[in-house]
Amino acid sequence: MITAPAPALQPEPPAPPGRWQQLWRDAVRDPAELLNLLGLEDLAARVSPGAARQFPLRVPRGFVDRMCRGDPHDPLLRQVLPLDDEDRQVPGFDLDAVGDLAAGGGTGVIHKYRGRVLLVATGSCAIHCRYCFRRHYPYAEQTAAAAGWREALDYLAADTSVSEVLLSGGDPLSLSTAKLAEFTQALAGLPHVRRLRLHTRLPVVLPERVDDQLLAWLSGLPWPVVVVIHANHGNEIDDSVAAALARLRATGAQVLNQAVLLRGVNDSLPALSDLSERLFAAGALPYYLHQLDRVAGTAHFEVSDELARSLHEGLAASLPGYLVPRLVREVAGAPAKTPL
Numbered sequence: 001m002i003t004a005p006a007p008a009l010q011p012e013p014p015a016p017p018g019r020w021q022q023l024w025r026d027a028v029r030d031p032a033e034l035l036n037l038l039g040l041e042d043l044a045a046r047v048s049p050g051a052a053r054q055f056p057l058r059v060p061r062g063f064v065d066r067m068c069r070g071d072p073h074d075p076l077l078r079q080v081l082p083l084d085d086e087d088r089q090v091p092g093f094d095l096d097a098v099g100d101l102a103a104g105g106g107t108g109v110i111h112k113y114r115g116r117v118l119l120v121a122t123g124s125c126a127i128h129c130r131y132c133f134r135r136h137y138p139y140a141e142q143t144a145a146a147a148g149w150r151e152a153l154d155y156l157a158a159d160t161s162v163s164e165v166l167l168s169g170g171d172p173l174s175l176s177t178a179k180l181a182e183f184t185q186a187l188a189g190l191p192h193v194r195r196l197r198l199h200t201r202l203p204v205v206l207p208e209r210v211d212d213q214l215l216a217w218l219s220g221l222p223w224p225v226v227v228v229i230h231a232n233h234g235n236e237i238d239d240s241v242a243a244a245l246a247r248l249r250a251t252g253a254q255v256l257n258q259a260v261l262l263r264g265v266n267d268s269l270p271a272l273s274d275l276s277e278r279l280f281a282a283g284a285l286p287y288y289l290h291q292l293d294r295v296a297g298t299a300h301f302e303v304s305d306e307l308a309r310s311l312h313e314g315l316a317a318s319l320p321g322y323l324v325p326r327l328v329r330e331v332a333g334a335p336a337k338t339p340l
Contacts, residue, residue, distance in 0.1 A: 019208050024060070027060050027126065028060075032047075038064070040071075042072075046084055048082050048086055051084075055128060055135045057082055058126070058128045060206045063076065063127060063206075073264065075233040076235055078264050079131070079232065089296075092294055093294045095295070107147075108151070111159075118168050121169050121172040122175050123169065126206045127205040131295075134169075145179060153183075153190075162192060164194065164196070167183075171200050171201055172199070177214050193223065195223050197227075198226070203227070208244075210248060215248075219252070226255075227254070228258055229258075229284055230257065232275070233265055233271060234271070249283050254285075257325075261311070273319060276319055287326070288326055289325040290328060312327040
């Protein structure tokens with residue numbers, strides 16, 4: 001007897017218009033509330049008021065739901081909780097760890113690598129990751145979307161060697177889709193631009209951002225599009241994230257992931273292997289595994305180069321090559337990412 005095939009699973013529909021903005025507004029901003037939600041009130045003694053003022057807590061409630069209640073070592077919690085470790089002054093950990101300011105080419109324009117220009121589109125992000133290499137960046141003076149993107153567009157028009165534009169931040173998807181479309185409509189008039197890349201954490205931490213308006217905008221762009229998401233641990237990828245990535249891929253975009261190697265988060269072979277497997281199952285290809293950018297306040301996340309290389313060798317020995325991200329460090333002034 002031949003049985004009928006099981007019906008195909010229907011993809012989760014995108015969020016209704018405006019829902020992601022409301023979820024953004026409802027993010028947890030108080031460390032005490034976050035710890036209360038997780039039953040970890042005893043951790044309050046380790047929260048740094050100074051770090052929380054300098055770089056405030058912000059985490060969407062959907063991301064909090066993926067944390068393990070009662071676990072003070074939860075890898076997602078560790079990425080967002082402002083601990084007293086951040087107050088330590090450590091030599092070699094600076095405000096501008098990767099030389100962004102020295103590579104500036106105008107308001108919000110960073111031109112480090114040949115043929116590629118990065119635009120710091122906005123300083124806003126739906127989540128504040130404690131290891132963020134731009135946590136001290138002067139966003140108030142350096143935002144490419146200011147004044148209708150004029151200065152950034154003028155810079156791109158003047159340099160015909162630029163074939164790829166990267167939108168970063170903050171997070172470019174924190175801008176409205178109309179604001180993003182304003183930029184790409186003007187960018188379409190520059191024939192030397194051949195690719196667009198979006199560096200975004202929102203499909204992971206706030207997958208509701210991948211709504212109909214965003215998908216329509218992406219589908220209508222005249223260039224190949226690469227969406228580079230950012231997930232550091234397999235627990236970040238649930239069904240809602242997988243559905244958001246499926247919707248992004250349906251526009252024709254290539255979806256890659258870059259992760260940061262973080263002590264206490266993913267500095268083990270099982271954690272990194274699981275991350276690669278879950279990414280691939282969700283339709284994202286592991287791209288980069290970054291060594292920590294040595295920005296002030298992040299020393300407690302650092303993993304030694306020796307351990308990093310050992311973990312990378314373990315991945316190469318246990319996974320197919322396409323699931324092994326490149327292990328790299330960003331060095332200020334270097335012409336490309338530096339392999340380790």
